[in-house]
Amino acid sequence: MVGTPVQFIAIPLLAAFLIPLLGKIWKELVRITPGVVLAYLLYLAVNLMSYTLEHGRIVEVIAGWAPPWGIDLVFSPFSGFLATLMIFMGFIVWAYSYRFKAIGDYEDYEPTIKYNLLLMMLITASVGVVLTGDIFNLFVFIEILGITSYGLTAFYRHRDGAEASFKYLFIGSLSSMFLLLAIMILYSQLGTLNMADIASKADQLKPVYKISILILFLVAMGIEAEMFPLNGWAPDAYSQAPAPVGAAFAGIVVKAGIYTIIRLIYTLFDVGGTYEYLITMGLITMIIAEFAAISQDRLKRMLAYSSIGQMGLVLTAFGIGKEAGVFAALFLMFNHAIIKSLLFLSGSYMVYNSKTKYLKELNGIGKQMPFTALLFSLAAFAIVGFPPFAGFWSKLAVLTAAADSGMILIVALILSVSLIEVVYYLRVVNRIYFLKPETSDREIQKPTTQAVLSMAVLGIIILVVGFYPDIITGVLHKAASTLLDKSSYIKDVLAIGQTIN
Amino acid sequence: MDLTQYNDILTIIFYGTSIGLILIGLYAALVKRSLIKIMIGLSIVDSGVNLLLLSIGYLAGGTAPIFSPAVIDKQNVIMVDPVPQALVLTAIVIGFAVTGVGLALIIRLYRHHKTVNIDEIKNLKW
Numbered sequence: 001m002v003g004t005p006v007q008f009i010a011i012p013l014l015a016a017f018l019i020p021l022l023g024k025i026w027k028e029l030v031r032i033t034p035g036v037v038l039a040y041l042l043y044l045a046v047n048l049m050s051y052t053l054e055h056g057r058i059v060e061v062i063a064g065w066a067p068p069w070g071i072d073l074v075f076s077p078f079s080g081f082l083a084t085l086m087i088f089m090g091f092i093v094w095a096y097s098y099r100f101k102a103i104g105d106y107e108d109y110e111p112t113i114k115y116n117l118l119l120m121m122l123i124t125a126s127v128g129v130v131l132t133g134d135i136f137n138l139f140v141f142i143e144i145l146g147i148t149s150y151g152l153t154a155f156y157r158h159r160d161g162a163e164a165s166f167k168y169l170f171i172g173s174l175s176s177m178f179l180l181l182a183i184m185i186l187y188s189q190l191g192t193l194n195m196a197d198i199a200s201k202a203d204q205l206k207p208v209y210k211i212s213i214l215i216l217f218l219v220a221m222g223i224e225a226e227m228f229p230l231n232g233w234a235p236d237a238y239s240q241a242p243a244p245v246g247a248a249f250a251g252i253v254v255k256a257g258i259y260t261i262i263r264l265i266y267t268l269f270d271v272g273g274t275y276e277y278l279i280t281m282g283l284i285t286m287i288i289a290e291f292a293a294i295s296q297d298r299l300k301r302m303l304a305y306s307s308i309g310q311m312g313l314v315l316t317a318f319g320i321g322k323e324a325g326v327f328a329a330l331f332l333m334f335n336h337a338i339i340k341s342l343l344f345l346s347g348s349y350m351v352y353n354s355k356t357k358y359l360k361e362l363n364g365i366g367k368q369m370p371f372t373a374l375l376f377s378l379a380a381f382a383i384v385g386f387p388p389f390a391g392f393w394s395k396l397a398v399l400t401a402a403a404d405s406g407m408i409l410i411v412a413l414i415l416s417v418s419l420i421e422v423v424y425y426l427r428v429v430n431r432i433y434f435l436k437p438e439t440s441d442r443e444i445q446k447p448t449t450q451a452v453l454s455m456a457v458l459g460i461i462i463l464v465v466g467f468y469p470d471i472i473t474g475v476l477h478k479a480a481s482t483l484l485d486k487s488s489y490i491k492d493v494l495a496i497g498q499t500i501n
Numbered sequence: 502m503d504l505t506q507y508n509d510i511l512t513i514i515f516y517g518t519s520i521g522l523i524l525i526g527l528y529a530a531l532v533k534r535s536l537i538k539i540m541i542g543l544s545i546v547d548s549g550v551n552l553l554l555l556s557i558g559y560l561a562g563g564t565a566p567i568f569s570p571a572v573i574d575k576q577n578v579i580m581v582d583p584v585p586q587a588l589v590l591t592a593i594v595i596g597f598a599v600t601g602v603g604l605a606l607i608i609r610l611y612r613h614h615k616t617v618n619i620d621e622i623k624n625l626k627w
Binding site for chain 1: 595
């Protein structure tokens, strides 16, 4: 092994607060530091991932206090896969925003410092959420994630950014209250905060406490995971935040929210009825969000609603349960991170100079920005699930999993909702290539080299995964079976405590 | 008054006060139309939750959970649970940070709209 999981939290946290100081030495360091740190973390994540795929999960004890007393970090194929994905998306977002003009020029690098600092904190917190094995530590990371998200939503100094951010903050602090209440009831009943310990003692809980904890948790985390009806913040936050931040929300923040719900339902409590609940909420979220998306006339709001719809599909897939359902859900999460980020990144350059970001301003932009428009169309085809792009395989996996479990109604619903998705994405692609522009003097913004490169990398991944899905499915199957194997999680974590004492 | 009776009364006072605080805070946050009052409400909710968290770790007649020589020498010493105290300390800091960010956003909203009334700030659909 080259390093330990704690570096995923310690290094970016340190780097985040060093950024303003390094900026005093050389202004360019503000931009370079996050990239160097993220590249190192990506190298580390891939290494640890290959180790954990062979040797099983890595449990790290922090500060010598063994579980169940101290905080532990768990790097399993499941949490490691999500951590690697988050760091990779962080790296892409960093590369894209390297010379993103709206974030700061070379002369005025004050906003760049803030942006890079907040981005590093966002990645630290998300990776912390998926790695930690302590439920209060989870709460702390979720709060860090929340505060950085509020900051990034209000990044542009105009009033709508602050409004969206305040809305997010309001919902976010209510969610943190519910989360804290849930943790409190849990602690008062079981006297432990370690997740493995909670999981092993969960059947001692009285049903009334179990249900109330579960409801509080689901409400709190449903807000972060964009679950209906708690997702009112999402369209505003996505549309008001800077474009790379929209990609970071779709690729990183939402994944952390989904992870928490899944960890809670699959590992902590195995209450009957929660799977059906996940399916119901997922389907409602998906249907309402897709219908909302089709009626949007602004690009970013449409993408935001589509993102909510995809998360509904992920929840449904997790609700189907078993190995096939979890595998499909993880595949969907991976694809959503890659494809939706590409949609946000390329879409934002197409509406760069527009104040209103209406869809009709995209008419005929394919001739002026051929490369960006091509990548946007590629991503649009991929996300609706056309073969041979990446999205096809994940949707196929969901449908197969549902059909195997005999849930034909779900198959029908997913297919008909996909049809809506096809309509509104193809409508945009149609505008890009076949409609005449409304004004002839449209100014276009040329993407920076770094942005072109990062978008191209995402596009290549979509194609490669589309043609050779086997390169990712092996890891995903391993991750899915790790998540379902609750008893080995408990054993691995608590065994550390016994060997030290 | 013996210890259990004393304990019961204290428990009722603690839980009652904290749940009361949470309800007052929620009322302010959900009903008031001024952004500042909403923020105050959210911070009252925070205090209520923190007090509740603290009171589950309380034991009647318990001392501070510090292993000092004076405590170890005594027999049958009751200590309160230190874990909720550590949690509350963290939760207070987080609540402080959220309040700070919220007030900063309110200042920015006020500069643009010249009002803190939530009904007049609706560029985005609520």
